Amino acid sequence: MKYSGFKVIKEALTGHKGWKPVWRKPEPKPAYDIVIIGGGGHGLATAHYLAKKYKQKNIAVLEKGWIGGGNVGRNTTIVRSNYGLHGNEGFYELSMQLWERLEQDLNYNAMVSQRGVLNLIHSDPQRDAFVRRANTMIMNGADAVLLDAKGVREHSPLLNFDNGRFPITGGLLQPRGGTVRHDAVAWGYARSADSAGVDIIENCEATGFDIQAGTVMGVQTSRGPIKAGKVAVAVAGNSSRVMAMAGRRLPIESHVLQAFVSEGLKPLLPGVITFGAGHFYVSQSDKGGLVFGGDIDGYNSYAQRGNLPVVEDVCEGGMAIMPMIGKARMLRMWGGIMDMSMDGSPIIDRTDISGLYFNGGWCYGGFKATPASGLAFAHLLATDTPHDTATAFTLDRFERGLMIDEKGQGAQPNLH
Amino acid sequence: MIINHPLLGPRDASEFVHMGDASLMHRPDPKSETAADDFYRYQYLRDNPAGLYAELWFHEQGDRSWLVVTRNTLTHEIIDVQLARHIARQKS
Numbered sequence: 224m225k226y227s228g229f230k231v232i233k234e235a236l237t238g239h240k241g242w243k244p245v246w247r248k249p250e251p252k253p254a255y256d257i258v259i260i261g262g263g264g265h266g267l268a269t270a271h272y273l274a275k276k277y278k279q280k281n282i283a284v285l286e287k288g289w290i291g292g293g294n295v296g297r298n299t300t301i302v303r304s305n306y307g308l309h310g311n312e313g314f315y316e317l318s319m320q321l322w323e324r325l326e327q328d329l330n331y332n333a334m335v336s337q338r339g340v341l342n343l344i345h346s347d348p349q350r351d352a353f354v355r356r357a358n359t360m361i362m363n364g365a366d367a368v369l370l371d372a373k374g375v376r377e378h379s380p381l382l383n384f385d386n387g388r389f390p391i392t393g394g395l396l397q398p399r400g401g402t403v404r405h406d407a408v409a410w411g412y413a414r415s416a417d418s419a420g421v422d423i424i425e426n427c428e429a430t431g432f433d434i435q436a437g438t439v440m441g442v443q444t445s446r447g448p449i450k451a452g453k454v455a456v457a458v459a460g461n462s463s464r465v466m467a468m469a470g471r472r473l474p475i476e477s478h479v480l481q482a483f484v485s486e487g488l489k490p491l492l493p494g495v496i497t498f499g500a501g502h503f504y505v506s507q508s509d510k511g512g513l514v515f516g517g518d519i520d521g522y523n524s525y526a527q528r529g530n531l532p533v534v535e536d537v538c539e540g541g542m543a544i545m546p547m548i549g550k551a552r553m554l555r556m557w558g559g560i561m562d563m564s565m566d567g568s569p570i571i572d573r574t575d576i577s578g579l580y581f582n583g584g585w586c587y588g589g590f591k592a593t594p595a596s597g598l599a600f601a602h603l604l605a606t607d608t609p610h611d612t613a614t615a616f617t618l619d620r621f622e623r624g625l626m627i628d629e630k631g632q633g634a635q636p637n638l639h
Numbered sequence: 640m641i642i643n644h645p646l647l648g649p650r651d652a653s654e655f656v657h658m659g660d661a662s663l664m665h666r667p668d669p670k671s672e673t674a675a676d677d678f679y680r681y682q683y684l685r686d687n688p689a690g691l692y693a694e695l696w697f698h699e700q701g702d703r704s705w706l707v708v709t710r711n712t713l714t715h716e717i718i719d720v721q722l723a724r725h726i727a728r729q730k731s
């Protein structure tokens with residue numbers, strides 16, 4: 224079924240009876256050429272690119288829950304390519320360009336909205352760091368605009384410019400950044416992969432690997448054993464648990480990140496605004512809710528819910544920079560489990576087990592990476608060579624001293 | 640979360656800083672033949688279990704002692720709290 228304006232009108236006139244489920248519910252087959260574990264954004268995008276771009280056949284995606292139940296449906300939907308290090312920035316800019324074509328590629332409305340991402344500046348050293356970052360962005364083909372205080376005032380007049388501790392002296396704006404409807408991304412990739420013949424198998428948890436003489440032969444699942452030529456792990460916050468089943472320890476800790484949504488308000492925010500110094504960022508959804516969050520809670524967790532000190536910290540940040548938020552009522556809050564890596568950057572690589580591939584370590588920023596991660600992982604699976612933009616994301620970089628540490632925090636995942 | 644400090648009694652977890660896996664207390668021997676590899680594993684690799692986890696918390700806003708907290712990462716329930724220095728002394 225192809226979506227179009229004509230189809231919408233036709234369905235409107237015929238009682239909306241022609242809409243169909245957009246992916247099948249197949250039974251698992253005994254064997255596949257490629258089995259992807261994890262039906263989040265990254266697993267589904269990988270399946271899409273494997274089938275459509277790399278023309279691979281006989282692929283399954285195993286998802287222990289339902290499509291959209293993981294972080295892909297829990298994030299705050301921000302997409303941007305404003306990284307400061309070369310190993311990262313080219314990759315995230317590729318992702319940004321793929322977002323710009325996503326809806327045409329998938330024939331699916333993902334509400335890609337390039338409303339801009341503004342990072343606030345409060346001090347001279349911070350400005351220097353952002354100027355450097357902006358130059359890295361421009362060198363990698365991204366867009367970056369440095370605003371002075373007046374520029375920020377014109378962009379977002381409702382902010383608190385007179386905060387004594389954090390006066391706003393400027394901002395780094397990426398006009399092409401913005402937001403994308405997160406679960407539509409999962410559904411769009413699932414529909415595309417399914418239409419290219421990929422089996423998307425929900426309620427199917429990988430429970431073990433069949434590894435013989437250093438080669439992976441298949442996976443055990445809650446719905447029986449499945450043989451596989453190659454196995455690709457893309458399970459985000461559960462990376463360590465799944466790789467432990469293959470006897471591997473990862474440079475990753477799992478941490479909880481919370482998000483919050485207010486009641487719906489009239490349009491008031493022009494785009495995404497981040498107040499990094501105060502651990503707060505915010506945007507406004509098309510329904511009008513303020514979508515906001517801050518830092519991770521800071522301790523290992525698989526609970527998918529956080530604790531009150533961070534709620535307080537985020538709300539304090541909001542009140543400091545945008546005092547009107549105190550009048551808005553909070554509607555919902557939730558948590559998701561982040562695969563925090565030791566340098567804050569991701570991993571897309573082979574493992575030392577032949578046929579087993581790993582994608583993870585996305586920290587709190589993997590949603591924006593979804594298209595490029597899928598493309599790069601599919602490239603690696605299909606060609607056994609890393610994608611040009613993902614050569615730095617190796618699993619052994621910690622052993623070799625080739626960390627990509629944007630914040631310079633070292634091996635302390637709760638600080639990235 | 641409330642951490643039951645062995646000396647000070649129940650304290651709010653927000654007074655503490657979380658340092659990570661309690662195995663970080665046991666630094667490898669730098670003179671060993673395998674030191675480079677040992678330090679790589681010590682510094683960068685983690686068990687990261689879903690379930691019971693022994694971890695270091697630093698009472699930064701309190702008496703500045705280091706604690707080993709055993710906590711369930713699935714429920715956030717705290718099972719056991721000990722002074723890290725007691726554990727270190729017992730070991731040496």
Ligand SMILES: Cc1cc2nc3c(=O)[nH]c(=O)nc-3n(C[C@H](O)[C@H](O)[C@H](O)COP(=O)(O)OP(=O)(O)OC[C@H]3O[C@@H](n4cnc5c(N)ncnc54)[C@H](O)[C@@H]3O)c2cc1C
Pocket residue numbers: 260261262263264265266285286287288289291292293294295296297298299300301302427428429430457458459460461465480481482516557558559560561585586587588589590591592
């Ligand atoms: C509150 C919050 C806000 C965020 N905000 C942003 C943001 O604004 N911008 C941004 O870029 N990123 C953001 N992120 C991060 C982003 O959501 C993640 O990095 C990204 O979604 C992770 O990739 P994924 O979509 O594949 O993960 P997931 O959707 O979590 O996919 C992994 C899947 O693997 C499945 N799985 C796990 N174990 C197994 C198993 N054994 N067998 C089968 N399946 C299994 C899980 O059920 C899950 O569906 C945010 C995250 C959170 C929680």
